[in-house]
Structures are given as structure tokens and as C-alpha cells.
Amino acid sequence: MGVNGIGNGCLAAGYEARRTERNVAGKSYAKQAAEAAHTATLHGAEEGTGDIMVSTWADVVSGSSMSVYKPQDFDAANPVYKVRTWDRSGNVTEQMVDVSKVDPKNCDTAEMYAYTAHLKESGKGSFEDTVLKAAVAKAVKNAEQKSAGTWSFSEKTDWVKIVRDIMQSEYRYGDLKGYAEWGKFLGFLER
Numbered sequence: 001m002g003v004n005g006i007g008n009g010c011l012a013a014g015y016e017a018r019r020t021e022r023n024v025a026g027k028s029y030a031k032q033a034a035e036a037a038h039t040a041t042l043h044g045a046e047e048g049t050g051d052i053m054v055s056t057w058a059d060v061v062s063g064s065s066m067s068v069y070k071p072q073d074f075d076a077a078n079p080v081y082k083v084r085t086w087d088r089s090g091n092v093t094e095q096m097v098d099v100s101k102v103d104p105k106n107c108d109t110a111e112m113y114a115y116t117a118h119l120k121e122s123g124k125g126s127f128e129d130t131v132l133k134a135a136v137a138k139a140v141k142n143a144e145q146k147s148a149g150t151w152s153f154s155e156k157t158d159w160v161k162i163v164r165d166i167m168q169s170e171y172r173y174g175d176l177k178g179y180a181e182w183g184k185f186l187g188f189l190e191r
Contacts, residue, residue, distance in 0.1 A: 043067050043086055051082060055117040055131050061142075063088030066110065066153065068117040071096075079118050083110040085153050104189035105160050109138060109153040119188055133185040137162045160189050 042058040043065050050072030058065040069082040080098045097114035104112065112134050119130040141162055163186045170179040 041065055041086065041090075043084065054081070054121050055113065057113065057135060064153070066113055068114050070121070076122070079122075081114040081117065083114050085110060105158050106156050107159065108156055112138075112157075112159055116188075125184075125188060129181075129184055130188065133163075133182070134159075137166065140166055160186065163189060 041063075042056055046053075049069075051069040052074075054068050054070055056065065056067040064085065064087050066083060066085045069084070071080070071082045074080070078098070079100065080096050082094060083097055084092055084094050086092050095110055097111050099115050099118040102111045102115040104115065107115070113131070116130040116134040119125045120127055124130070137159060141157065163182055167179055167182045167186065170176075170182060
């Protein structure tokens with residue numbers, strides 16, 4: 001398991017933990033994250049499958065995790081990734097994601113994570129410019145929801161809108177470097 005995957009899973013928790021004013025079922029997000037941390041499992045490579053793990057995340061609040069793999073028969077000319085999602089109870093779902101068909105204006109979390117992992121794997125962007133930005137965008141979306149931790153991995157989301165909202169905040173607060181960095185990610189999504 002790569003350090004990138006670990007850092008990515010922890011980033012979402014770190015971002016949200018600062019939002020202690022958020023109150024969910026009588027608990028702050030930080031308290032919820034601390035209580036849930038012991039139940040989050042970061043899944044990784046699976047021996048004997050021939051699949052190569054390229055990225056992995058853990059969401060400490062929901063207790064879920066997601067991993068993106070290049071399947072054994074991966075073809076760079078027709079990139080299709082395997083995405084496995086585990087819920088808090090360890091139940092796993094699997095989907096194949098053809099990144100050439102991903103629409104960042106209307107895709108679920110598994111599709112977005114496969115898409116950004118592909119950007120990184122194909123050398124189009126660094127980990128920070130792609131995979132990490134997707135994790136932060138998800139954390140921002142989580143923070144906007146009334147009940148933190150209710151993120152649905154299968155919910156279709158307009159990731160372009162989320163990124164534009166983040167950029168607007170960066171600009172409003174005078175963080176022009178952050179604004180430009182998010183602009184680079186937006187360029188990947190608006191291809």
C-alpha cells in the first residue's frame with residue numbers, strides 16, 4: 001500500500017475535523033471522526049488476483065473505503081479500472097469504470113476516483129493535482145451536506161460545480177495560488 005493512499009484517506013478526516021461547529025446527532029464532526037477512526041479500514045492490494053492497486057482511500061466517519069485497481073488485463077489504449085468499495089461492515093461492491101466514458105459533471109465517487117487515478121497513472125497530473133484534489137472535493141461536498149457521513153458513493157455528482165465553488169472560495173479569501181491550483185484540476189475535468 002502506498003503512502004499516497006494513506007495520506008489521502010487521512011486528509012479528508014483532517015479537513016473535516018477542523019469543522020467542529022458542525023453538529024450531527026448531537027456530536028461534532030471531530031468527535032464523530034475520532035469515534036469512528038477505529039472502525040475505518042484502508043484496503044489495499046489483494047494477493048493472487050493479478051490486479052495492481054493504484055490508489056486507495058478510507059473515510060473515517062462513514063467507516064468505508066475505496067480502492068482503484070488496474071485489472072490483470074488492463075489496456076492503456078482502453079483504460080478500464082476496477083473499483084472496490086467497502087462499507088463499515090466490510091461488505092464490498094465492485095464496478096468496472098471505463099474512464100473514457102466518465103462525465104465529471106455527472107458521475108459517482110467510484111467513477112471520479114478512477115478518473116483521477118488514471119490522470120495520475122497516465123502522467124497527466126501529479127498525485128496532488130488529481131487524486132488528492134478529488135478527495136478534498138469529496139470532503140467539501142460532505143461538509144455541505146446536512147448530515148455528515150451520509151455521502152453516497154453511488155450518488156451522481158457534478159464535480160465541476162464543486163471545484164468551481166472551491167475556486168470561488170479561494171478567490172474570495174485571496175488565495176490566488178490555491179485558486180490557480182484548483183483551476184488546473186478544473187481543466188482536467190472540463191477536458
